[in-house]
Amino acid sequence: MNDSPGNSHTHNKISLDSAMHSFALAIGALNAMRIDSCIHCGMCAEACHFYIATEDPMYTPILKAEPFKQAYKREAGPFAPVYRLLGLKRRLTEDQLREWQHLIYDSCNLCGRCSLICPMGIDVAELIFETRRAMAAAGLAPEELQSRADNQLESGQPESGEPYINLIQDIARKYNTDIPMDLAQADVFLCVPRTDILHYPASVAALAKVMHHLGVSFTFYQDALAAENYGYYAGNREIQQKISKRLIDRAIACNAKTLVVPECGHAYSVLRWQAAELHGSALPFKVLHITEFLAHQLESGTLKLGKVDGTSFAFHDPCQLVRKGGVLDAPRVLMNALGLKLEEMANHQGFSFCCAGGGGVYDLEGARDLRYRAQQIKLREVDATGADNFLTSCSDCRLSFADAQQHFDWDKSPQSLLEIVADNLLEE
Numbered sequence: 001m002n003d004s005p006g007n008s009h010t011h012n013k014i015s016l017d018s019a020m021h022s023f024a025l026a027i028g029a030l031n032a033m034r035i036d037s038c039i040h041c042g043m044c045a046e047a048c049h050f051y052i053a054t055e056d057p058m059y060t061p062i063l064k065a066e067p068f069k070q071a072y073k074r075e076a077g078p079f080a081p082v083y084r085l086l087g088l089k090r091r092l093t094e095d096q097l098r099e100w101q102h103l104i105y106d107s108c109n110l111c112g113r114c115s116l117i118c119p120m121g122i123d124v125a126e127l128i129f130e131t132r133r134a135m136a137a138a139g140l141a142p143e144e145l146q147s148r149a150d151n152q153l154e155s156g157q158p159e160s161g162e163p164y165i166n167l168i169q170d171i172a173r174k175y176n177t178d179i180p181m182d183l184a185q186a187d188v189f190l191c192v193p194r195t196d197i198l199h200y201p202a203s204v205a206a207l208a209k210v211m212h213h214l215g216v217s218f219t220f221y222q223d224a225l226a227a228e229n230y231g232y233y234a235g236n237r238e239i240q241q242k243i244s245k246r247l248i249d250r251a252i253a254c255n256a257k258t259l260v261v262p263e264c265g266h267a268y269s270v271l272r273w274q275a276a277e278l279h280g281s282a283l284p285f286k287v288l289h290i291t292e293f294l295a296h297q298l299e300s301g302t303l304k305l306g307k308v309d310g311t312s313f314a315f316h317d318p319c320q321l322v323r324k325g326g327v328l329d330a331p332r333v334l335m336n337a338l339g340l341k342l343e344e345m346a347n348h349q350g351f352s353f354c355c356a357g358g359g360g361v362y363d364l365e366g367a368r369d370l371r372y373r374a375q376q377i378k379l380r381e382v383d384a385t386g387a388d389n390f391l392t393s394c395s396d397c398r399l400s401f402a403d404a405q406q407h408f409d410w411d412k413s414p415q416s417l418l419e420i421v422a423d424n425l426l427e428e
Contacts, residue, residue, distance in 0.1 A: 044114035061114040106367035111319035111354035132235030149230035175205035183219035189256035206422035227267035233360030265320030295330035307339035314387035317352035318394035343385035357400030
């Protein structure tokens with residue numbers, strides 16, 4: 001494999017023994033079965049935007065697990081002693097591990113499109129995610145992701161600087177809305193994407209505005225504001241668990257019936273599908289994405305929406321919502337109620353291509369050029385709809401597209417579905 005931009009993420013000395021041991025322990029019987037079930041048909045490659053954009057076979061999703069397979073068979077498989085004795089499986093080198101880091105982090109959004117298309121039913125994305133966990137255990141998570149995970153664990157926010165509570169209070173004043181904080185009792189517990197706090201404050205205000213309009217009791221907690229979980233991005237299971245626990249504990253403390261995840265796809269995946277397992281028991285509240293919550297309110301008659309003008313919209317389905325969460329219809333229920341003229345992309349809902357920035361890839365400077373190459377697939381699909389406007393229901397996707405807009409001088413400005421809902425609320 002040639003030198004790749006991602007190889008500079010981590011410069012600390014790697015213990016090859018601990019790395020091999022971590023990989024071997026992490027694989028487990030299920031993931032071993034997944035690797036051995038592969039028939040090398042190449043269909044996962046044709047589903048991956050990184051492979052399509054580069055036509056480089058090293059970006060074939062299932063092949064990213066080959067070093068993992070090598071480590072497993074040498075260290076923990078049933079014939080590991082024989083493989084070691086006869087030298088049939090070579091020991092991984094430090095250079096291989098650093099190159100592997102590029103494949104696992106820079107060139108994978110954990111979007112799951114490869115899993116959807118696999119004829120053998122292999123959850124390739126989950127295999128790669130488990131590989132991230134092993135990489136993190138071996139000290140090989142990219143510094144950009146690990147440092148933010150450490151910060152979020154310590155302070156509740158991924159970066160140092162102005163405390164989020166101060167920024168939230170500024171948003172409340174600027175948009176003349178009340179943002180309740182640290183209430184002892186509330187039916188709905190809310191978190192908010194750091195992306196919105198830092199880049200799209202109008203979305204934070206829109207979330208509060210909609211909740212007030214619905215008349216529900218809701219609260220944020222100042223030490224559990226960030227929806228994103230950088231422990232998940234880095235692959236650090238322990239940190240992911242502790243960050244999730246902070247939100248779970250706050251939701252339990254206020255006796256919330258529902259934890260509403262804002263426009264953030266990976267936050268939904270982490271809280272909806274992984275938090276209970278890490279928590280060790282079923283959660284005593286529902287976890288809903290904001291579009292699911294609002295669609296329920298619409299269907300019950302609590303939420304009424306006005307119609308927007310007749311301009312057309314293209315809609316990006318966030319990967320973690322549609323493929324990991326099954327949130328296919330809720331956004332379209334809202335768009336239909338708003339009277340939006342939706343122009344669907346060639347690949348939409350479950351087959352939607354990723355924004356190319358998810359899974360922490362947007363944060364990796366060394367992945368930027370590769371991300372731009374992969375992102376063009378999606379931009380072409382948006383343009384092909386002929387729609388006047390473009391919106392999504394994930395703030396990280398929105399930020400990734402906004403970056404592409406600047407980089408490519410693209411003529412589309414990504415919008416928030418939640419903000420459109422907030423702008424078209426009807427009184428009873």
